[in-house]
Amino acid sequence: MxxxxxxxxxxxxxxxxxxxxxxxxxxxxxxxxxxxxxxxxxxxxxxxxxxxxxxxxxxxxxxxxxxxxxxxxxxxxxxxxxxxxxxxxxxxxxxxxxxxxxxxxxxxxxxxxxxxxxxxxxxxxxxNCATIIALVALQPLHAYAHAKRMVVSTYQAVSGAGVGGIRELQQQVEAIHDNKPVEVKNFQYQIAYNLIPQIGGFNEEGYSSEEMKMQFEGRKIQSNPELSVNCTCVRVPVFRSHSESIMVEFEKPIDVEKAKVLLKDAAGVKLVDDPVNKVYPMPLDTTDQDLVYVGRIRKDMSGHENALSFWCCGDQVRKGxxxxxxxxxxxxxxxx
Amino acid sequence: MxxxxxxxxxxxxxxxxxxxxxxxxxxxxxxxxxxxxxxxxxxxxxxxxxxxxxxxxxxxxxxxxxxxxxxxxxxxxxxxxxxxxxxxxxxxxxxxxxxxxxxxxxxxxxxxxxxxxxxxxxxxxxxNCATIIALVALQPLHAYAHAKRMVVSTYQAVSGAGVGGIRELQQQVEAIHDNKPVEVKNFQYQIAYNLIPQIGGFNEEGYSSEEMKMQFEGRKIQSNPELSVNCTCVRVPVFRSHSESIMVEFEKPIDVEKAKVLLKDAAGVKLVDDPVNKVYPMPLDTTDQDLVYVGRIRKDMSGHENALSFWCCGDQVRKGxxxxxxxxxxxxxxxx
Incomplete structure (x- = not known):
């Protein structure tokens, strides 16, 4: 060899x-x-x-x-x-x-x-990590029905800021517990028990660099120059898996059952979708493994014929x- | 008197x-x-x-x-x-x-x-708390341009499950710190350092009761029977402010500058929108007061002419x- x-x-x-x-x-x-x-x-x-x-x-x-x-x-x-x-x-x-x-x-x-x-x-x-996780989940659906528009809200772990980000969340939680002042180094503000809607710098239109990556990188990876993405990236007090709430409008019809069949056999994906029995992706469950978990798949109810919503989680340090x-x-x- | x-x-x-x-x-x-x-x-x-x-x-x-x-x-x-x-x-x-x-x-x-x-x-x-926070933020924009479709992802605090929810997050964080087993009572799974994409039970289409409230209550409150809402509700390890990432498609044109002018003078709202200077709503800042903070206002980049995205936070126990x-x-x- x-x-x-x-x-x-x-x-x-x-x-x-x-x-x-x-x-x-x-x-x-x-x-x-x-x-x-x-x-x-x-x-x-x-x-x-x-x-x-x-x-x-x-x-x-x-x-x-x-x-x-x-x-x-x-x-x-x-x-x-x-x-x-x-x-x-x-x-x-x-x-x-x-x-x-x-x-x-x-x-x-x-x-x-x-x-x-x-x-x-x-x-x-x-x-980019959030882009990888979204596009792995989307790929089997995109190959079948062609993604045109995505509206994405992310829930991104502190590991995205490296070892320092992980340590900072731990230290802040301990400081709060011990009634000591909270130190902020890697993030813009306290992240413990908080959310920060900023990852990267902002462009003139008010989008962060992380938000723009989903569209720019997505177009290139999918060879899909028409793909348009409206993304909101938010840092959350989770250690190392990113989660994403995604609504996708497709060119061709695709229903929930078809989406599940496609995702069930897709590379890199684990279908985790039985909400009535409390089965859905969660960042704790996707930590320290390589699959992107996809669930909460449902038809868009807000007027677009060929649109689906789903929720996915993946380990940011590993697959991301x-x-x-x-x-x-x-x-x-x-x-x- | x-x-x-x-x-x-x-x-x-x-x-x-x-x-x-x-x-x-x-x-x-x-x-x-x-x-x-x-x-x-x-x-x-x-x-x-x-x-x-x-x-x-x-x-x-x-x-x-x-x-x-x-x-x-x-x-x-x-x-x-x-x-x-x-x-x-x-x-x-x-x-x-x-x-x-x-x-x-x-x-x-x-x-x-x-x-x-x-x-x-x-x-x-x-x-419903998440509905109040979204609709207070939306109202000045809706009055001007008429909301037709919303795609919403929520980041909901543990206070939504009452005193028990707040206590549970605290106890779980302490148990993890002390290397003791984590007890789950009020939520479906551990919420400390995790996200749970379930609030309420699920309907046949896979939407949770909390997700449907935004559409059903929104239509009634706005007297806007055509309003369609695609909502994803997620519990996050934050104590008592809900946050929401919202994309709204309006009937009439509305631009970012107009939206800011309208929100600046609106009842119940505080415009917190200067991202380049790290000014945006965060749940820690909205705790223990009554205004819904609105920021990250930007034009939808994903193809809809009259659409805006924004991010808002409000104290779930108070205004919610x-x-x-x-x-x-x-x-x-x-x-x-």
Missing amino acids: KTYNVAILGATGAVGQEMIKILMERNFPIKELHLLASARSAGKKMWVNEKEYTVEETTENSFDGIDIVLGAAENDIAKKYLPIAVEKGAVVVDNSSAYRLDDNVPLVIPEVNPNDVKKHKGIIANP AATNAVQIAELVIQNM | KTYNVAILGATGAVGQEMIKILMERNFPIKELHLLASARSAGKKMWVNEKEYTVEETTENSFDGIDIVLGAAENDIAKKYLPIAVEKGAVVVDNSSAYRLDDNVPLVIPEVNPNDVKKHKGIIANP AATNAVQIAELVIQNM
Whole structure:
């Protein structure tokens, strides 16, 4: 079996850590594993599959001899190092948003557009977490009835802000419990027992960058330039699964029963839909696994003939980021 | 000044307690105040404005000589006692859902349809909390451009399940912190760090009773039988303010600037909309006051010409229940 030299860029963050875990879980054929991070983390020891690794400082030379880079760093780090990695012959799967809308970079969800991987020129982008979760759920319905318009409200976990986001929710809950002042660092305001309707910055029309990703990335991933998305993104005090309330208007007729049949057999999806018996997706249940749970499927009652509503939840760190990236890397080596 | 004998039915619950507080805050002209509850609570002492009251067991005789009843009990208690109260000459403002869709019972939000109070035949119903918050926010826009279709996703606080709901979230957070088992009583599942997409039971089409209230009550309150609402109701780990993400399609054109001008001067609303400067409604900020905060107002980008999206938050126990009921009672005595 062929094996590959793999580097994780941003190996000490929440997504980088999860990428390592998932590479091991899925037995990715690794020859050498390199854990790259900032100078601050360099020298840290980490155990992966009972083997000790030392975190290396990222430099231009970090990518010599590397076959696959999984990028889990911020946009500025991605922009600085990934072109160097490509120049040195690596194929990069990048989780930042730096290259997602670049015409030369495929943006891939393996359950939706796996063949786009083949078009890469060195970099393949991993979509936004909320976009991945929505589009995995939507894909079987879209393939059948063609999605035209989506109205989406998200309920996004604090893990979206990384390890710091998770720690912040814990610390705030403890501070409130102990009657101490609440510290705010990663979010705009207290997130414990609160909701914050801001993820990212705002454009002139009043939409946040996170809200626009659903439309811009959705169009590219589905090769569906007409797709229009009205999205409201909200941070909620949940640790690591994103949930989404989605109304979709389709071009062709589709009923609830057909939607259930399609979702039941769809890749990456678990149909969890028997509300009378209290069976529906919840973020606690989707934590630490890779499927997007879909339920509460019902016909739109508000006047559009071919519209359905549903509710879906998925682990933001896994399928929303690390797992999707590793799945892309698996497609890459199939074609190497 | 004329004063009135007032009885609170269900005085020991979260809404009943808040009704007492708000009657005092707003200097409602009370002659005698009677606190009615179940036999279990009878005999309890309660201090209201430095005066001690004894909770009375509700019986058929509880309503003798009462002018105004504020109902904060469950549907079965409302159905049992409120007709008796009316027979004995009282006017009832009822917060249960027992009479809301009864043709003989006005369903009133004072900022929306105050004149409907005059049509009462003894009972006036207080709408569902999520419906009140949405329709107060919508009213100035609806009066200008006429709402036709709403797609709503709610983020509803645990206070919607009463004092027990609030206590349950606190106890679950503490149990998790102390590594003890989480107890579930008032909700279907753990609500701490989770979301539950169920409020009420489900109909055959898969909509929950809470989701249908927005359409059925909305049509009646707005006298807008054509209003169609696609609603998804979700319980979130927030203590006492409900939040809602709302897309509305209007009959007539309305732009964002016009909407802001209308909302700025509207009764019951506070415009909180400067996202670039991190100014938007959040449930923590709307707790313990009566205004519905509205912000994140923007043009729908998903294809409908006359559609806007917005985000609103309101205190579920106050404007969503107790304050609205006391406001109705104030309209009632104006007409007495």
